[in-house]
Ligand SMILES: Nc1ncnc2c1ncn2[C@@H]1O[C@H](COP(=O)(O)OP(=O)(O)OP(=O)(O)O)[C@@H](O)[C@H]1O
């Protein structure tokens with residue numbers, strides 16, 4: 001399965017439930033902003049490095065994912081070093097230097113489907129205020145399903161545009177893209193309705209029929 | 214929740230994502246191609262309206278968060294939101310909601326000029342406001358320096374506002390969604 | 394059995410279907426007609442996707458107007474474009490989608506998914522992303538996702554239009570083996586050769602309703 005940035009593996013970190021990993025990440029990020037002693041921050045950075053090794057994430061993969069953020073970070077560190085102080089620049093560099101790979105680690109070791117299940121679970125209590133967790137999960141999975149479909153549609157439209165010499169006209173790209181997407185949305189919602197309601201009987205989606213034209 | 218609304222939200226989130234995978238688009242006047250992804254919030258807001266437009270961007274952000282490499286350049290995952298520029302991405306949801314809200318309110322007497330104004334307000338004022346405040350807050354870099362650093366992108370973003378508004382007006386004429 | 398009683402349908406005040414009165418009790422029924430003659434509208438009325446502006450549609454005695462949910466459980470629907478009806482990223486997830494509200498035990502869910510995949514020899518695709526399938530495989534998946542719900546009737550609106558000859562033949566072969574009642578809308582006349590009945594639409598009215606040979610002959614003369 002080739003969805004998302006997940007790297008399959010069986011390390012302790014891979015096997016940890018998604019909710020735990022996200023909780024730890026939130027705790028760690030809060031902690032890193034409360035601490036300002038470079039020694040402690042350096043220790044945190046070392047800790048994250050160990051976790052990355054434990055999870056057997058190849059350094060090249062990690063580097064590729066972090067590179068754009070690291071460039072911006074380097075600029076900000078330079079700004080701080082020039083206009084503030086060396087210590088503040090060091091603090092900034094260490095803090096994000098630890099945080100970025102830790103966050104990537106959670107991503108690399110967690111499956112997208114587990115994440116969606118987790119989101120469905122934590123949004124369940126919102127059902128009481130008229131929010132539908134099944135609709136949340138449906139929206140996420142539908143979006144994932146349609147990324148390749150829309151990418152292909154975009155490529156087709158762009159080729160058609162080229163054939164007509166319109167490659168520098170964003171309007172000639174976006175107008176057909178959006179109109180075809182809206183038509184497709186109509187077909188997709190018809191297909192979903194024809195396949196039965198995704199929500200449990202009498203759930204919010206069940207009521208949708210009444211207020212549709 | 215109406216099934217069709219969920220589908221609109223999901224498909225627009227998917228458009229924003231797929232735009233991140235497309236190579237940059239060449240423009241008529243400007244020599245450098247633009248990455249069209251940041252137009253996503255403008256298009257979602259001015260075509261779907263506040264609720265669906267805002268939620269489309271929320272879904273997009275959630276997809277990035279759970280590890281889809283769909284930000285332009287193939288970035289994704291929690292790392293994006295732990296970086297100093299996370300505010301710019303997060304602001305898209307607010308921008309789409311606000312653009313959608315303004316568009317809905319003047320739907321029956323919408324003009325191109327008005328829609329451009331809405332898109333500038335949401336797509337530039339809101340996005341830069343939140344993005345720069347966030348950057349300054351988490352990195353400690355003073356607001357004015359953060360603003361100078363980001364200002365180079367503003368002209369390109371104004372072009373995107375105009376384009377997104379023209380596109381949305383065309384779509385409104387042939388396939389209006391908001392009042393349906 | 395599906396029954397239409399004096400059914401008419403209008404969109405925004407424009408009459409699209411006029412006075413259709415039918416009992417559909419054969420096992421294999423074909424529907425043909427020119428573009429815009431009302432075939433898809435007719436098909437959508439049969440499972441309650443559309444409720445008629447006049448008259449009643451009854452599926453095994455259930456009225457589509459009042460028992461929409463039960464009707465949709467009894468009537469599966471396959472659309473033209475497989476990309477619009479596959480709603481989950483992974484093959485097995487898409488098959489499981491409709492079953493979710495039934496809250497089946499994990500083992501039974503897996504058993505049903507495996508059986509559905511075996512039917513068209515797609516076991517190896519169980520955990521594949523749907524967008525890696527070919528057009529014909531996608532349409533077979535869409536059909537499987539409908540059949541896994543065990544409907545008593547299956548409606549197909551131009552199921553082979555977007556497919557190449559080989560994939561078209563695979564889908565046609567798949568249809569031949571179904572025990573359900575199937576109602577197929579298509580411009581592919583060959584498909585109807587050994588059907589039990591063919592209905593011809595023109596301008597929102599039924600102009601022929603007969604065995605395939607005479608009905609198709611009527612349609613061909615209508616078109617020329
Ligand atoms: N949702 C709708 N709103 C308004 N008009 C509609 C709608 N759906 C269909 N129509 C109109 O109803 C008429 C019949 O359409 P229908 O889709 O049933 O034709 P069809 O026989 O399936 O044609 P085709 O062979 O092209 O698929 C057409 O004129 C079409 O424009």
Ligand SMILES: [Mg+2]
Nearest residue numbers: 432433434550
């Ligand atoms: Mg049709």
